[in-house]
Each structure stands twice: as structure tokens, then as C-alpha cells.
Amino acid sequence: MGSMDRNTVIGFVLLAALLFVYLYISTQNSKELQYQQQRQQDSLAFVQRVRDSVEVLKDTSARSNLAVDSTGALRTVGEEVLTVVENEVLKITFTNRGGQPKSVELKRYQSPGDSSAVILNGTAFDRISYPVNTGANQSSQVADLFFTEPTVTKNADNSQSVVYTLPAGANGELITHQFQVKPAAYMVDWTVQMNGADKLLTQGAFNLNWQSRPVPHEKDASYERLQTNICFVEDNDFDYIMQNTEKTFEAPVKWVSVAQQFFNITLIAKDNFTSGEVRWTRAEDTASTIADVTTNLQKKLPLGAVASVPLQLYFGPNDYTILSQQAEDMDKIVNLGRDMYAFVRPINKYIIMPVFDLFRSFVGSLGIVILLLTLVIRLVTSPLVYTSYLSGAKMKALRPEIEKMKARLGDDQQAVGMEQMKLFREAGVNPLGGCIPALLQIPIFFALYSFFNSNIALRGEGFLWADNLASYDVIARLPFTIPYFGDHISLFTLLAVFTSFLISIYNMNMTPDQSNPALKYMPYIFPFIMLFIFNRLPSALTWYYTVSNVITLILQWFINNYIIDHDKILLKIEENRKKPKVKSKWQERLEQVQEQQKKAQEAKQKPTRR
Structure with missing residues (x-):
């Protein structure tokens, strides 16, 4: 019995201990629950206080905006409030003055000489505006008015909406600017909404004014000015202007872009503007800006109390791949060949760019990528090079005969020309054989000139x-x-000029006619001109030209010493002389003209009888 009592006591003690532990844990959980509930209530109260504060600010701002001065216009005095919204590539600073972007930072691009990010739309001159009616014969520019502080919302697709509102009349007129910033996108959607549009706009006329003053982003500001232009799509056709000029749009306009060498700001109308004009003036080389651009665009909205204007703003790089995914023809902002050089655009688009991007995908150094690109180009054009060198070797083989011919005919250039043509025809030599392959390589050079000047990857x-x-x-x-x-x-320019000089000297030795003074000095004149042209060009282009010249020198030496057999060339020329020759109509006509000129010259040289 005593043992049972002892066991009972032990059991009760254990139960008491378990009960104590249970009560302790329950108490702690209850306290934690109360703490969490209190935090939730505090958070809700805080949110409510913020909402109340925002509403007060909105009401205050609305009352301030609705106040009119003695002229009846909305007041343009207020406190500017900045709001920063970011995605992976942009940092946009919005302002409530005009309800628009004040500046845009491109997070992945730096200015030359330092690590600061490239900033677009950052001067006091930059703004977008349009007039609205504020009373009888009274109007105000929206960019001068202070909107309420924005509401910033993160959407389900991770985009961010920034909404500005402006009470614009005593009868409930309201202007709303809604911006949508999408993840990792350079394009910003912008919708202008108007309640009371029939009162705010005169006969539905929406007249947008866009001012832009781009600043330099590259090392050579004067060269960047030359590369800056205004691009646009009018009547579904891309066009651009580069000079200080004014362009009037008489057909529907899809978009207008202020395009610098590597960056652009583009204003896009999803439903097109109906007309407009753009005026721009390029700044002087001593200025700290690139140009002043003023664009006026008109759009007729349907008459009614509610109106909406869907727009877009692009702030970003002149990257062909990125621009090709934006509005139609925006990829043409990248100058891969225009106007008289438009024929090189397909070469860049379908040959140069794919090969460059292929090498770039597995080679880290773009200098090596350019070297590999040069090797591919020279490999593809090597048959033309061989034809050129073979023609030059034939001309060199005929040089002794040409020298004897000149000694025999003296200063009679007409006769020398006729005899040379006869000699070339008999030997089966085309005097233009060395020129035509070189001319065919000119499009490649112009294609690369455009490509390296506009490739932001460099x-x-x-x-x-x-x-x-x-x-x-x-x-x-x-x-x-x-x-x-x-x-x-x-x-790089000095190397390109020096190697070009060596090539010119070599080509002079291959030229049979050494009597022309212009040809004698050409090896010195051409590199000297190149020195002035190339010194300010991108080093990618001068590096390409240097590599190309070195390859040319190596090919010349190798082909002339190991591929072309000069003895066989002489034998071939002798065989061609023995074959009967059939003159083409062009050759017959040329010889007739030369013969007539010779007779006319002889007639002039005869003494006049008295």
C-alpha cells in the first residue's frame, strides 16, 4: 500500500510538471499571438495614417492647382516633388511638375572618363507639354502645372505604375498621366487621360510640344554632334535629317527620335499623330550640349467628355537587337547604311552583324573579334585578290615592251595609248583586271565604316x-x-597609314606606266589624306584597316612568290598573241575615236601654207 502511495505521488508530480510546462508554453504562445495581433493592428493603423496623409496632400495640392490667378490661368507656383522608380536598366526620376519624367539614368552604361551612369532628358530645357483651357480665352501649359503626388503601384507582372492627377477645372475636369515601367525594359508606356476633354481642349485638338537638349555622352563631343540626327517615321516610311533645319510633317507620324551616336530618346504615338513639325539646331563645338530640338505634334481627338492618348517613351541605347523589338522601323535608327550608302545595309544586316555576333558569343575581347572578322572577310574576297594580283603580274611582264614602245613613239601620247591597247589585246591582258576586284571591295569598306561607327557593343x-x-x-x-x-x-591610324603606304609602293612597282606624275606621287598623297580622315574615326575601324593591310601585304608576298609563275605568264602571253583576235564593237569604236583624234592632232601640227 505504501508502495502504491509512493507511485501515486510520483504520478501526480509528473502530471503537475507536464501541466506546468503546458501552461507555460500556452502562455508564451498567447503572448506571441497578442504581440503579432498588436503589430498587425499597428501596421494597419500606420497604413491608414499614411493614406489619410496622402489624401490631405492630394486635397491640398488639388486646391492649390484649382486656384487661379487674376488672368484666369491655373497657378504655376508650387512645390516640386520628385519620385524615383527603377527597373533593371532604368532609374527614372519623375516630377509632379508636368507629371512626367525629369531625368532618366541608364544603369548599364557609363559616361566616358568616369563611372557615372549615362543620363538622358536631364536639362532644364527638356520637357513635354500641351496646352489645356482653364477658362474663357485662357490656357495653360501642362508642363508648368503641379500635379498631385503620384501613386506608385507594383503590378502582378512586376511592372510599376506611376499615376499623376491634376484637377483642372471647377466642373470636375481632371487630367491623368499614367506611366507603366516594365521589368528590364527601356520603353515606358504613357497614357494621357482627360475627363472633361471637351472643355480642356479646343475642338479636340491635342497639340504636343516636346523639347530636348541632348548632352555629350562620348569622348569626342564634336564627332558625336556629327553623328546626331533626328529620325522619324512619316506615312509609314523611315527618314531622318542631319542638318540644322526644319521638317514639316504633312502625313501621319508614328514616332520621332532624337538620336545621338549611341543613345536616343523616342516619342511614339500608338495611334499616330496627324501632323507636326520639328526644328533643330546643332550646337557649336565649344558648347556643352549637342543640339536643341523642338518638336510640335498634332492629333485630333474625338469630341467628347472623355479622351485618351496612348503614347510611349523610349530612353535607351541604339542597340539594333533592342530597337528591332520596339516600334516599327526603330532599328533603322542604327545607321547601317543610308542614302547613297543604303546598298551596304544588307551587307551589314545579313553578313557583318551575324559573323560579328557569332565570334562575340565565345570570344571575350572585341579586338580579337574584329581580327577574326577581318580574316573571314579577306578569306571570302581572296579570289578577287588573286585575280587582281594576277592581272598586276601580267602588266608587270609587259612593262619592258611598253618602255620600248614609249621610246619609239616619243611624246605622242595618242599613239602610245593606241599601241598599248593593241598590245594588251594581243597579249590577252585586261588593263582593268586589277581595278575591278578592288572596286568590288569598296562596299565592304563602307559597310564596316557604318557598322563600327554605330555599334554600341564597342x-x-x-x-x-x-x-x-x-x-x-x-x-x-x-x-x-x-x-x-x-x-x-x-x-592605330599611324599603323593603318604606314601599311597603306607600303601597299601603294608595292602597287607602283606593279604598274607598267611610270610616266604619269600623278601616279608617282600617289603613294605619298593617299596615305597623307588618310591620316586626316582616320585620326578621329573609331579605333575599331582603324584596327580593322591595319589588320586588313597586313593581310594584304602577306598575300601579295605569298601569291607573287609561291603561286604566280611569272615564266608561265610570259608563255601564256606569247600564246595569246598567236591566236586570232576578234575585236568587240566597243574596241572598234574606241580605236576609231583614237584614230580620229590622232589625225586631228596631226592636222594641227602641220604648218599652214601661205
Whole structure:
């Protein structure tokens, strides 16, 4: 019995201990639950206080905006409030003054010389506006008015909506600017909504004014000014203007872009503007800006109390891949060939760009990518090069005979020309055989000129001593500026000029006619001209030209020493002379003209009888 009592006591003690632990845990959980509930209530109260504060601010702002001055216009005095919204590529600072972007930072691009991000739309001149009626014979520019502080909302698709409102009349007129910033996108959707549009607009006329003052983003601001232009799509056709001029739009306009060398701001109307004009003036080289651009665009809205204008704003790089995914024809902002050089655009689009992007996908250095691209181009054009060198070797083989011919005919250039044509025909040599392949390579050079000037992938990429392949390299600075040359010396340019000089000297040795003074000095004149043209061009282009020239020199040496058999060429020429020749009509006509000119010259030289 005593044992049972002891066991009973032990059991009760254990039960009491378990009960104590249970009560302790329950108490702690209850306290935690109360704490969480209190936090939730505090949070809800805080949110409500914020909402109340926002409503007060909205009411205050609305009353301020609704106040009119003695002229009947909405007041343009208020406190500017900035709101920053970001995605992966943009940092947009919005302002309640005009309810629009105040500046846009491109987070993935830096300014030359420092690590600061490229900023677009950042001057006091930059703004977008349109007039609204505020009373009888009274109007105000929206960009001068202060909207309420915005509501910023994150949507289910991770985009962000920024909404500005402006009470614009005593009868409930309201203007709303709604912006949508999508993830990792350079395009910002912008919708202008009007309640009371029939009162705010005169006969539904929506007259948008866009002012833009781009600033330099590259090392050579003067060169960047030359590359800046105004692009637009009018009547579904892309066009652009580069000079200080004014363009009037008489057909529907889809978009207008202020396009610098590597960046652009584009205003797009989803439903087209009906007409408009753009005026722009390029700044002087001493200015701290690129240009002043003023664009006026008109759109007729349906008459009614409610109106909506869907627009878009692009702030971003002139990247062909990115622009091709935006509005129609925006990829043409990237200058891959225009006007008289439009024929090189397909070469860039379907040959140069794919090969460049292929090498870029597995080669880290863009300088090496350019080298590989050059090798591919020279490999493809090697048959033309061989034909050119073979023609040059034939001309060189005929040089002794041409020299004897000149000694025999003296200064009679007419006779020398006729005899040379006869000699070439008998030997089966085409005097233009060396020129035609070289001419066929000109489109490739112009294609690469456009490609390297507009390829943003090169921007900020260094190679060897060049710190930026999109601009010139510098090995020395001059204490003065030489017109068309600059205030620097580019080593890639010197190498390109030197190798071009060597090629010119070699070609001179292959030319049978050495009597022309122009030909004698050409090896010196052409590289000298190149020095002034190339010194301010992108180092990517001068690096390509240097590599191409080195390959040319190697090919010339190899082909002439190991492929072309000069003895066989002489035998072939002798065989051609023995074959009967059939003159073409063009040759017959040419010889007739030369014969007539010779007779006319002889008639002039005969003494006149008295």
C-alpha cells in the first residue's frame, strides 16, 4: 500500500510538471499571438495614417492647382516633388511638375572618363507639354502645372505604375498621366487621360510640344554632334535629317527620335499623330550640349467628355537587337547604311552583324573579334585578290615592251595609248583586271565604316592601348588643334597609314606606266589624306584597316612568290598573241575615236601654207 502511495505521488508530480510546462508554453504562445495581433493592428493603423496623409496632400495640392490667378490661368507656383522608380536598366526620376519624367539614368552604361551612369532628358530645357483651357480665352501649359503626388503601384507582372492627377477645372475636369515601367525594359508606356476633354481642349485638338537638349555622352563631343540626327517615321516610311533645319510633317507620324551616336530618346504615338513639325539646331563645338530640338505634334481627338492618348517613351541605347523589338522601323535608327550608302545595309544586316555576333558569343575581347572578322572577310574576297594580283603580274611582264614602245613613239601620247591597247589585246591582258576586284571591295569598306561607327557593343571596350574601340585611341596629345585632324595622335591610324603606304609602293612597282606624275606621287598623297580622315574615326575601324593591310601585304608576298609563275605568264602571253583576235564593237569604236583624234592632232601640227 505504501508502495502504491509512493507511485501515486510520483504520478501526480509528473502530471503537475507536464501541466506546468503546458501552461507555460500556452502562455508564451498567447503572448506571441497578442504581440503579432498588436503589430498587425499597428501596421494597419500606420497604413491608414499614411493614406489619410496622402489624401490631405492630394486635397491640398488639388486646391492649390484649382486656384487661379487674376488672368484666369491655373497657378504655376508650387512645390516640386520628385519620385524615383527603377527597373533593371532604368532609374527614372519623375516630377509632379508636368507629371512626367525629369531625368532618366541608364544603369548599364557609363559616361566616358568616369563611372557615372549615362543620363538622358536631364536639362532644364527638356520637357513635354500641351496646352489645356482653364477658362474663357485662357490656357495653360501642362508642363508648368503641379500635379498631385503620384501613386506608385507594383503590378502582378512586376511592372510599376506611376499615376499623376491634376484637377483642372471647377466642373470636375481632371487630367491623368499614367506611366507603366516594365521589368528590364527601356520603353515606358504613357497614357494621357482627360475627363472633361471637351472643355480642356479646343475642338479636340491635342497639340504636343516636346523639347530636348541632348548632352555629350562620348569622348569626342564634336564627332558625336556629327553623328546626331533626328529620325522619324512619316506615312509609314523611315527618314531622318542631319542638318540644322526644319521638317514639316504633312502625313501621319508614328514616332520621332532624337538620336545621338549611341543613345536616343523616342516619342511614339500608338495611334499616330496627324501632323507636326520639328526644328533643330546643332550646337557649336565649344558648347556643352549637342543640339536643341523642338518638336510640335498634332492629333485630333474625338469630341467628347472623355479622351485618351496612348503614347510611349523610349530612353535607351541604339542597340539594333533592342530597337528591332520596339516600334516599327526603330532599328533603322542604327545607321547601317543610308542614302547613297543604303546598298551596304544588307551587307551589314545579313553578313557583318551575324559573323560579328557569332565570334562575340565565345570570344571575350572585341579586338580579337574584329581580327577574326577581318580574316573571314579577306578569306571570302581572296579570289578577287588573286585575280587582281594576277592581272598586276601580267602588266608587270609587259612593262619592258611598253618602255620600248614609249621610246619609239616619243611624246605622242595618242599613239602610245593606241599601241598599248593593241598590245594588251594581243597579249590577252585586261588593263582593268586589277581595278575591278578592288572596286568590288569598296562596299565592304563602307559597310564596316557604318557598322563600327554605330555599334554600341564597342563602346567602352578596350583593346591593347585603346581604352574605347568606339572612339579614337590616343598615344599623344597635341598642345593645339589641327583642323580635320584634332588635338591627338592615334597609333592605330599611324599603323593603318604606314601599311597603306607600303601597299601603294608595292602597287607602283606593279604598274607598267611610270610616266604619269600623278601616279608617282600617289603613294605619298593617299596615305597623307588618310591620316586626316582616320585620326578621329573609331579605333575599331582603324584596327580593322591595319589588320586588313597586313593581310594584304602577306598575300601579295605569298601569291607573287609561291603561286604566280611569272615564266608561265610570259608563255601564256606569247600564246595569246598567236591566236586570232576578234575585236568587240566597243574596241572598234574606241580605236576609231583614237584614230580620229590622232589625225586631228596631226592636222594641227602641220604648218599652214601661205
